[in-house]
Amino acid sequence: MVSREDAFAFRAAVLDLYEREGRDFPWRRTADPWAVFVSEIMLQQTQTARVEPKYLAWMERFPDAEALACVDLATLYDAWRGLGYNSRALRLRESARICAELYGGIPPRDERLLLELPGVGRYTARAVLAFAYGVPSPFLETNIRAALIFHFFRGADKVPDRDLETVAAAVLDRDDPRTWYYALMDYGAWLKRREPNPSRRASAYSTQKRFEGSLRQARGAVLRALSAGAGYGTRGRGLADMAAELGMEYGRVKDAAEGLRRDGLVRIEGDTVRFSD
């Protein structure tokens, strides 16, 4: 599928661009496995520009797994707020507790054990191995898909991840996977500013429903209201008060709260809702 010559030329082009226009991020300036782990959780479906200030503040406040393990959910959400996909914060704290308990606060250098941590899937496990430990293995995310599809799947559509991962393995620089993946991601990000997003031709690609008026928007509103110190869950103030004060329909607030409860973020007793711890 990919000849050695193709792989060599592609690597050279990608690394050349990286030398000239590679991006610099705070999580690339550390090899601390816990810091790398935090950054990869934050970066799941979240732009680098949005993550950067949050990451810096987060690591200042919770420098290691032990520091994060004992934080209450209200504090946790307050620090996470703005990153979106708020269940990630809960999973990150749980991963911190597991790492502190079992691994001395250090994410394990083992794919199978990493995958046992909540919030860690195929991408994150291998990204942590590469960026924290220099262990090479093929993995995909949106920028990598863009780069590989643009170069190796001209004119193709609905390119399956299985094929992309085969190519990712063929072009992988096993001597320095850390630099390689920084360069490959930067190349994909660079490409997207010049071409119609090639990752749209990946089978993994999908659009999402509009945010305005969605349940996820309501969930965000409920969490913000909870953290605002408005006293919900106390003095008999509950979902009905929240709905009135947010100017939202009661049923919508109730549905949002129920979703948050299923995700373990809040507890609901009767009409009152509060953070789950």
Place this chain on the structure above:
DNA sequence: GTCCCGAGGT
């Protein structure tokens, strides 16, 4: 409207 260094659940 489009995008984001995906994961977990069904």
Place this chain on the structure above:
DNA sequence: ACCTCGGGAC
């Protein structure tokens, strides 16, 4: 194979 999960920059 499908769905849901945030929120802001552009």
